[in-house]
Amino acid sequence: MEDMYTKELTCMLCSKAFKSRAVRKSKQAVLKTDSDFCMYYEKETPYFYHVNVCPHCGYAFLESFAKKPGEKMKEKLTTLPDFFSGKRNAATAELAYKRAIDCAKMQRENDEIMASLYMQMAWINRLRGDRVKEEAHLGEALAHYTGVYEGSDLEDASKVMYLIGELNRRLGCNKKAVFWFSRVANDENCSQAMRYRARQSWQSLRSV
């Protein structure tokens, strides 16, 4: 199991120590990547392990969380069964992300964090074949990416703009998708990689 390692963590809510498993990305062969950057791995799926779930208080967090939980959250959380300290699958990863989304909402995390949580939740449901939940989470991710685009001065907005187009396409809002793909494809400030992707996705809509 050298493709996994153990992280030593301190809970940001109760300050107690706990351990969590994680995947060495360099050891994972990527089989394919979807047009919204969902990756499929030969063995372990690294993002199943991104959420740390504290076994002492039930607080779930990403190491990238920008804010700290308030004391009041302790009253609102109950501990979860210990599904998270060992190997995870799509079902246990979904539970971890669900709790992380609850915690992130309570501490009013920024749009970038919320968008990434919802995207990964959508991918987990794609893996599980649950189309309804996948689309609901893509819709949430789209709302937060729109917030990221409107609310910040991104140095390079091309990936966010492309994703706004791509999520609209996946949700059947083709007119909006074309609007965003054409913006990315025709904007010289956007990266070459995203302009290429936008042209590809735009093309796929023309051939429908």
Ligand SMILES: [Zn+2]
């Ligand atoms: Zn804790």
